[in-house]
Amino acid sequence: MKRKRMMxxxxxxxxxxxxxxxxxxxxxxxxxxxxxxxxxxxxxNITHVKEETRAVWSVVWLDQLLADVRFGLRMLRKNPxxxxxxxxxxxxxxxxxxxxxxxxYAVLLRPLPYKESSSLIVxxxxxxxxxxxxxxxxxxxxxxxxSRTFLEMAAVRGxxxxxxxxxxxxxxxGDAVSPTFLSMLGVRPFLGRDFEASxxxxxxxxxxxLSYSLWQSHFAGDPNIxxxxxxxxxxxFTIVGVLPPNYxxxxxxxxxxxxxxxxxDNSEDAKERGAxxxxxxxxxLARGVSLTKARAExxxxxxxxxxxxxxSNDRFGVALQPIRxxxxxxxxxxxxxxxxxxxxxxxxACANVANLFLVRGASRSKEVALRIALGANRSRIISQMLTExxxxxxxxxxxxxxxxxxxxxxxxxxxxxxxxxxxxxNLNGAVLLFAAGAVTLAAFIFGLAPALQLTKPDVQSELKExxxxxxxxxxxxxxxxxxxxxxxSLALILLVGAGLMMKSLYRLLxxxxxxxxxRVLTMGMNLRTQQYxxxxxxxxxxxxxxxxxxxxxxxEAAAVGTVVPLTGSHxxxxxxxxxxxxxxxxxxxxxxxxxxxxGFAETLGVSLLRGRTFTEADDEKALLVGxxxxxxxxxxxxxxxxxxxxFMFGHPSAKNAPKWxxxxxxxxxxxxxGLANPARLEVYAPLRQNATSEMTLxxxxxxxxxxxxxxxxxxxxxxxxxxxxxxISTMKELVSNSVSTRRMTLVLLGLFSGLALVLGxxxxxxxxxxxxxxxxHEIGIRMALGAPRRDVFRLVVGQGLKLAGIxxxxxxxxxxxxxxxxxxxxxxxxxxxxxxFAGVSxxxxxxxxxxxxxxxxxxxxxxxxxxxxxx
Amino acid sequence: MSTKEQRxxxxxxxxxxxxxxxxxxxxxxxxxxxxxxxxxxxxxxVLQVEQGSLYPALHxxxxxxWISVEEGTSENNRRAKFYGLTPKGKRQLTLxxxxxxxLAGAIARILRPTKQESGS
Numbered sequence: 001m002k003r004k005r006m007m008x009x010x011x012x013x014x015x016x017x018x019x020x021x022x023x024x025x026x027x028x029x030x031x032x033x034x035x036x037x038x039x040x041x042x043x044x045n046i047t048h049v050k051e052e053t054r055a056v057w058s059v060v061w062l063d064q065l066l067a068d069v070r071f072g073l074r075m076l077r078k079n080p081x082x083x084x085x086x087x088x089x090x091x092x093x094x095x096x097x098x099x100x101x102x103x104x105y106a107v108l109l110r111p112l113p114y115k116e117s118s119s120l121i122v123x124x125x126x127x128x129x130x131x132x133x134x135x136x137x138x139x140x141x142x143x144x145x146x147s148r149t150f151l152e153m154a155a156v157r158g159x160x161x162x163x164x165x166x167x168x169x170x171x172x173x174g175d176a177v178s179p180t181f182l183s184m185l186g187v188r189p190f191l192g193r194d195f196e197a198s199x200x201x202x203x204x205x206x207x208x209x210l211s212y213s214l215w216q217s218h219f220a221g222d223p224n225i226x227x228x229x230x231x232x233x234x235x236x237f238t239i240v241g242v243l244p245p246n247y248x249x250x251x252x253x254x255x256x257x258x259x260x261x262x263x264x265d266n267s268e269d270a271k272e273r274g275a276x277x278x279x280x281x282x283x284x285l286a287r288g289v290s291l292t293k294a295r296a297e298x299x300x301x302x303x304x305x306x307x308x309x310x311x312s313n314d315r316f317g318v319a320l321q322p323i324r325x326x327x328x329x330x331x332x333x334x335x336x337x338x339x340x341x342x343x344x345x346x347x348x349a350c351a352n353v354a355n356l357f358l359v360r361g362a363s364r365s366k367e368v369a370l371r372i373a374l375g376a377n378r379s380r381i382i383s384q385m386l387t388e389x390x391x392x393x394x395x396x397x398x399x400x401x402x403x404x405x406x407x408x409x410x411x412x413x414x415x416x417x418x419x420x421x422x423x424x425x426n427l428n429g430a431v432l433l434f435a436a437g438a439v440t441l442a443a444f445i446f447g448l449a450p451a452l453q454l455t456k457p458d459v460q461s462e463l464k465e466x467x468x469x470x471x472x473x474x475x476x477x478x479x480x481x482x483x484x485x486x487x488x489s490l491a492l493i494l495l496v497g498a499g500l501m502m503k504s505l506y507r508l509l510x511x512x513x514x515x516x517x518x519r520v521l522t523m524g525m526n527l528r529t530q531q532y533x534x535x536x537x538x539x540x541x542x543x544x545x546x547x548x549x550x551x552x553x554x555x556e557a558a559a560v561g562t563v564v565p566l567t568g569s570h571x572x573x574x575x576x577x578x579x580x581x582x583x584x585x586x587x588x589x590x591x592x593x594x595x596x597x598x599g600f601a602e603t604l605g606v607s608l609l610r611g612r613t614f615t616e617a618d619d620e621k622a623l624l625v626g627x628x629x630x631x632x633x634x635x636x637x638x639x640x641x642x643x644x645x646x647f648m649f650g651h652p653s654a655k656n657a658p659k660w661x662x663x664x665x666x667x668x669x670x671x672x673x674g675l676a677n678p679a680r681l682e683v684y685a686p687l688r689q690n691a692t693s694e695m696t697l698x699x700x701x702x703x704x705x706x707x708x709x710x711x712x713x714x715x716x717x718x719x720x721x722x723x724x725x726x727x728i729s730t731m732k733e734l735v736s737n738s739v740s741t742r743r744m745t746l747v748l749l750g751l752f753s754g755l756a757l758v759l760g761x762x763x764x765x766x767x768x769x770x771x772x773x774x775x776x777h778e779i780g781i782r783m784a785l786g787a788p789r790r791d792v793f794r795l796v797v798g799q800g801l802k803l804a805g806i807x808x809x810x811x812x813x814x815x816x817x818x819x820x821x822x823x824x825x826x827x828x829x830x831x832x833x834x835x836x837f838a839g840v841s842x843x844x845x846x847x848x849x850x851x852x853x854x855x856x857x858x859x860x861x862x863x864x865x866x867x868x869x870x871x
Numbered sequence: 872m873s874t875k876e877q878r879x880x881x882x883x884x885x886x887x888x889x890x891x892x893x894x895x896x897x898x899x900x901x902x903x904x905x906x907x908x909x910x911x912x913x914x915x916x917v918l919q920v921e922q923g924s925l926y927p928a929l930h931x932x933x934x935x936x937w938i939s940v941e942e943g944t945s946e947n948n949r950r951a952k953f954y955g956l957t958p959k960g961k962r963q964l965t966l967x968x969x970x971x972x973x974l975a976g977a978i979a980r981i982l983r984p985t986k987q988e989s990g991s
Contacts, residue, residue: 006933009940009952010926013903016951017922020904044923052927056934 003057010053018043065387072388076395082360083392086353090396090442092755093349095403098427098435100342100748102408103415104335105430106423108328113246115186116284120323121294122250123153123281125302125316129590130572132319134276136312137259137269139305143281143318146301149294150283154178157262158251158278161232162528163218164722171526171726172214172232174255176262184284191215192226192241199258202270208237209256212245230255233528237261248422250280250326274312282323295320306586311651315586330824331419334745337822341497341752344490346442348759351483351490354446355766357389358480361454365476368454382451389447390440397439401427404435414747416740453479477771481803484763488807489814491760492844494753496815499836500826501746507828508739514670514679515565516605517731519556520698521705522564523712524727527693535691539620541719542687542695546597548715554702557603560687560695561596564604565672566738567696567727571595575683577636578646578660588651591632591681592672595692600684601627601667603698604731609633611643611665618664619688626661627684633666635681642666647683661685674738676827697725705730745825757844760807761851768800769855779859780867789860796859800852801845808841888928890971893956893964896938900955902945903929929954937963 018039025035043049055063076083114120124132125139135143137155144153157176162169179195188194190212198204208230210219219225229236232255243256263270269277285294298318306313361368372378405427412425453476525545532538542560549558563571574588594600598614601607609630618625626647633642646660669679687695697716701708713725729737736743772779779792819831829836895901895909906929907922932938937960943953956964 006930010930013926013952014923016902016945016949017904017907019949020945021922042922044921046923049923049926052924053930056927056930 003054006057007050007054010050014043014046014049068384068387069391071384072391075388076392079360082356083395086356086392087395087399089349089352089759090393090446091399091403092759093346094393094397094400094435094438094442095407096342096400096752096755097346097438098401098404098431099407099411100335100338101434102404102425102427102431103411104339105428105434106420106425107331107335109430110423112323112327113187113244113248114323117323119285119287120185121150121283121285121291121320122323122326123283123298124319125276126319127316127586127590129315129586134279135281136273136276137263137279138271138273139313139316140279140281142305143298143301146304147283147294147297149286149289149297151286152180152184153281153283154181154184155259156181156249156280156282157259159257159262160526160528161255162526162722162724163230163232164724169717169722169724171524171724172254173252174211174257175249175251175253176257176259179258179260181282182256184282187244187247189241190244191223192239194241195258199260201260202263202267204258204260204264206235206237206261207240207258208232208261209241209243210239211243211247211254211256214254215242234530248327250421272312273309291320291322311585313586314584327421327423329419329421331741333822333824334741337497337825338745338748338752340818340821341494341749344494345752345755345759346438347445348487348490348756348763350442350446351487352759352763352766353392353442354449355480355483355763357446357450358453358476358483359766359770361450362476365454372455378455381455385451385454386443386447389451390443393439393443393446396442397435401432401435404431411744411748414740414744416737416744419741449479449483477774480767480770484760484767485803485807485810487756487760487763488804488844488848489811491753491756492808492811492840493815493818494749494756495840495844496811496819496836497822498746498749498753499840500819500822500829500831500833501742501749503829503833503836504825504827505739505742505746508675508742511671511675513565513675513735514606514668515731517735518605519701519703519705520604520731521701521708521712522567522727522729522731522734523697523699523709523725525560525695525697525716525723525725527723529722532693535620538691538693539688542597544719545697545716546599548719549697549699549712552708552711552715554708555699556702557599557700559597559600559603559698561594561600561604561698562692562695563592563594563672564696564698564731564734565670566674566734570672573649574651575647575649576652576658578648580636582652585651589632589635589681591683593649594682594684595687595690595695596684597687600698603700604670605700606670607668609666609668610641611663613665613667614684614686618686622689624659624661624689625664625686627665627667628663629667629669629679629682631669631679632681632683649685675735696727698731742825742827757847760844761847764800764803764848765851765854767803768796768852769858771799772796772855772859775859776862776867779862780864783862784864784868792862793856793860796856797849797852800848800856804845804848807848808844811844812837812841887971888924889932890964890967892925892928892932892954893937893960893967896954896956897961897964900941900943900953902943902951902953906954932960935963936960 018036021039021042022032022035025038026032030038040046111117112120123135123143125135126132135155137157140153140155144150147153155178158173159176160171160173163172177195179197179199182189182194189209192209195207195209199207210225210230215221215225218230219228222228225239226241228239230239231237237255237257243253247253269275283294285291295318298320302313302316302318306316368381371381408425408427415425456475527538527541532541546558546560549555563569571593572590573593574590576582576588596614598616598618601613610633611627613627614625628636628642628647636642636647637645642663643665645663647663648658648660652658667684670682671677671679672682673680697712699705699708699712709728716723716725779795782792783789815837816832823831891910892906895906895913898909901909903925904922907925929938929940933940937957938954939957940952940954943951945951
């Protein structure tokens with residue numbers, strides 16, 4: 001601003017000056033034209049004057065910076081090889097960091113679209129039998145009434161619907177919520193209205209909010225949607241609004257309805273205190289209340305309810321977690337490990353570039369020393385060198401971001417969709433900011449050490465050494481060796497991490513899941529419409545499906561069943577084993593319950609250990625039968641034959657006669673909760689004796705099971721054209737998905753440690769080959785004095801291996817400390833697994849040896865006469 | 872201007888111009904053209920200021936706070952920028968003059984050792 005004003009004043013001055021001079025000249029008798037020219041000549045170069053004046057008013061450091069940047073660019077252009085290697089190295093480091101940070105941001109940092117989300121708490125019930133479980137609706141009502149630490153609480157009950165009458169019938173999911181839910185979150189409908197308090201009561205008219213995406217996909221974003229109706233499960237719902245596009249919840253939400261609508265349709269669930277099915281409570285802490293205080297209060301409430309309602313609440317507690325943690329689930333350790341790993345990669349890249357700078361700096365050290373000797377300001381030279389580093393880092397950063405864009409694409413495919421829970425991984429402002437930070441940090445890390453080293457004050461020794469010719473200061477060599485050692489240590493830590501992950505995944509995939517996942521297709525179906533409200537209709541439907549699917553070409557076996565392993569959906573129930581001592585209500589055996597058709601065990605490949613599986617004869621008129629898994633057999637019938645023993649579902653009661661099921665078979669344990677988790681008690685009951693409307697169809701095929709999907713869909717829709725099939729997946733995919741977090745960690749960690757290994761090898765190679773070049777003279781003397789070539793070889797490789805050895809030792813110490821941080825990601829091995837540590841150390845030593853081999857070969861070929869003449 | 876005339880004139884040393892400007896302004900406010908003329912005539916036209924170079928020097932002095940600038944009317948009723956010494960500039964002038972005397976004396980002693988010795 002000031003500069004502009006002063007420049008205007010200058011223009012005026014110049015005009016005035018020239019007028020005066022011209023007039024003076026005219027008075028001396030010149031013609032007006034000559035007078036003007038003479039004045040201009042005498043004034044000099046006007047542009048030059050303006051330039052100089054502008055320089056007076058410009059900011060000095062900015063000009064200096066620009067000059068330094070230009071100088072840096074010139075230096076980089078002069079050394080294209082150096083520049084290319086350095087930029088590429090940095091690009092890999094920064095790019096990998098930006099890509100991983102984009103995941104860190106999406107999963108851990110992106111603000112949740114709620115008002116003051118830090119005071120939002122997710123509440124669940126807990127039982128020592130299972131762990132965290134859903135909340136029963138009556139318990140929620142009591143929590144809400146009795147709690148003082150929570151300002152508000154809302155129930156969120158997962159619901160599903162069949163949406164028919166569109167091109168293809170589909171299953172949509174959503175939440176039935178307390179009417180205060182959205183306002184508690186601070187979410188306002190995008191269109192229409194929020195729910196009203198009266199809509200909490202059972203029997204309220206069916207109204208519904210659509211998700212933004214459902215509104216777009218099924219109603220083409222119709223702006224007059226409010227007031228129209230949507231038909232779900234045979235029923236009309238009045239659409240009262242649309243959720244905002246950025247609405248996020250823990251599960252997929254296609255629709256939202258007031259809990260009163262759900263309570264009418266599920267009156268038993270809504271009243272039964274022991275019914276805990278897919279209901280979570282979200283509460284907002286009162287101002288100033290800590291989580292600890294709220295937890296204490298809620299535990300007290302739960303304990304009172306357990307005493308008051310022992311049959312349903314004995315030993316049930318309450319679990320509270322911040323809503324952010326609920327979104328992040330258990331992915332945090334994996335992501336933090338990867339983030340740490342990728343930072344190590346950047347550090348290694350920086351060490352490599354610092355080494356390159358030192359090598360190149362060696363040729364400039366004389367110039368620098370001379371400048372300092374002539375009185376140049378040391379800090380000025382350092383800032384100039386740092387500017388050059390910064391220019392390099394920026395180039396690396398720009399290329400790195402391009403790599404990150406590609407990397408994000410690749411990673412998105414690796415990342416299990418459910419861990420993102422509605423967030424997206426992309427290159428956004430936060431990632432750019434992070435990348436800028438990484439660039440700055442990197443520039444300092446790799447720029448400062450060489451700059452300080454090259455400008456170190458003992459100018460004389462530098463000039464003297466330089467004067468002698470070939471060598472550089474011992475300090476520089478020490479620094480370079482230290483950098484290479486650090487690279488090796490960091491690479492070792494990463495390799496140990498990758499090694500541990502690889503071994504874990506290998507062990508995990510070798511776990512016997514208790515079933516044969518090959519060539520099995522699973523498809524979910526839920527019979528919700530009126531025509532299936534009576535048992536025979538449900539059973540008939542499943543029977544028809546099985547009859548039709550079993551005759552399809554390529555189908556080897558087919559069955560329906562509940563609770564397919566690794567799907568995350570579970571059904572558990574207390575059982576009473578005949579003759580057992582009756583425990584308190586919270587201590588009954590609580591197995592996973594499978595309702596299955598005949599052929600289930602055969603289709604899924606669950607092995608029969610004793611007795612028989614179910615047959616068509618086990619129908620509603622026959623003796624009630626059941627199967628148990630090996631664990632249940634061992635627990636309750638340790639030294640006897642379980643066949644013929646009896647159990648019943650639920651607790652014995654005085655009112656009803658016990659419905660005993662006779663055990664007819666024992667089957668192997670299945671890993672329902674993931675390969676890494678222990679098996680649990682399981683019991684099986686035949687479908688015909690327990691009509692169930694939501695089942696999974698399992699089909700074993702002779703070839704690729706996925707190819708059967710459309711034929712099966714046609715078969716099902718020939719029975720009921722409005723019946724959707726959903727969650728179509730092969731068992732192989734389910735197994736694969738169940739280890740997807742670990743696989744993602746392994747792939748990325750493997751990639752990063754491979755990168756680290758290569759960079760570390762380049763680092764060692766650089767140091768050793770430079771040292772050979774420096775020592776050509778010495779080697780020549782040794783050989784002239786009769787040293788055998790293999791001694792020279794040993795000398796050089798020995799130098800490299802010494803560096804590698806120190807690096808490996810430091811790395812092992814670091815890895816012993818750091819690997820513990822990833823113990824939650826490991827399976828079947830300890831974080832200090834000897835084999836992994838030994839294997840990785842040997843690998844690194846081999847690679848380091850290989851990196852020294854080429855320079856050692858070169859050293860062996862040194863011709864003494866040439867080497868000495870060189871001097 | 873003939874080439875001969877030019878040869879007789881002396882180019883100004885770096886930094887000397889600043890001193891001359893300060894000295895000129897001690898006589899009172901003046902506009903740019905007048906300052907140039909004063910320097911030329913006071914040195915019997917020996918010191919040749921390339922007139923344009925005066926202006927960056929003036930701006931440098933303003934930035935240092937040694938001189939100030941204000942609007943004024945020149946003798947023929949034209950608006951012009953008038954430059955004047957600030958108190959800080961006056962102190963600087965004393966300082967610079969003393970430094971200059973020392974330097975000039977020292978150089979003179981080196982160039983004409985005998986004459987200086989006999990003179991003292």
